[in-house]
Amino acid sequence: MGYEESYGCLVGDHARDKDGIIAVMLLCEAAAFYKNQGLTLWDQMLKMYEKYGYYKEENIQITLEGVDGATMIKEMMNNLRKNALSSIGDYKVLKVKDYSNGEIKDLEKNQTYYEKLPKSNVLYYEMENDFWCAARPSGTEPKIKFYVGVKGTTLEDAKEKLRNVANAIKEITK
Numbered sequence: 194m195g196y197e198e199s200y201g202c203l204v205g206d207h208a209r210d211k212d213g214i215i216a217v218m219l220l221c222e223a224a225a226f227y228k229n230q231g232l233t234l235w236d237q238m239l240k241m242y243e244k245y246g247y248y249k250e251e252n253i254q255i256t257l258e259g260v261d262g263a264t265m266i267k268e269m270m271n272n273l274r275k276n277a278l279s280s281i282g283d284y285k286v287l288k289v290k291d292y293s294n295g296e297i298k299d300l301e302k303n304q305t306y307y308e309k310l311p312k313s314n315v316l317y318y319e320m321e322n323d324f325w326c327a328a329r330p331s332g333t334e335p336k337i338k339f340y341v342g343v344k345g346t347t348l349e350d351a352k353e354k355l356r357n358v359a360n361a362i363k364e365i366t367k
Contacts, residue, residue: 204219220234246345247345249354249355252338253339266336266337269366274291283361287301290319291315292316323344324344337366341358343355
C-alpha cells in the first residue's frame with residue numbers, strides 16, 4: 194500500500210496513480226467486515242487506539258510567497274540545521290536526522306554520526322514519548338511544512354499533546 198499527503202491511496206500494482214477511489218473501496222470493505230461483527234468503524238478505531246495508543250498527527254504549513262519568501266524558507270531550514278532544537282514544546286528532542294547529508298545528531302549521547310538516508314531537504318526530529326516532527330520546504334508551493342506526530346494515553350490527551358507541539362512549532366517559526 195502506498196499513501197500520500199493528500200490522502201491518495203495505492204493498493205496493488207494494477208493502477209499507476211494514487212486516488213481516493215481505492216481508499217473508499219477499502220473503507221467500504223472494512224465497514225462491511227466490522228458490521229458483520231456488530232461494530233462500527235468508530236468502534237473498531239477505538240479498539241485499535243486502546244491496543245496501540247492514541248496517535249494524532251498534524252501538518253503545519255507556513256506560506257511565504259515571492260523571492261523574499263523563498264529566501265526566508267531557505268534561511269529557516271539553514272537555521273534549524275545550524276541550531277538543533279533540544280526540545281519542541283514540553284518534549285525533548287532525542288535525535289535530529291538531516292536527510293540532505295545523512296547527518297544524525299544524537300542529543301542524548303552528544304554524538305554526531307552519518308547514515309545513508311534518502312537525499313532530501315528534510316529534517317526529522319525524534320522526540321521523547323515516540324513523538325516526532327519533520328520539517329521540509331514544499332517542492333511545488335511557497336511553503337515550509339512541519340509534520341508532527343504524538344501519542345497519548347487517551348484521545349483528549351493526544352489532542353492536548355499535539356496542540357502543545359504544534360503551538361511550539363508556530364512559535365519557533367515566527
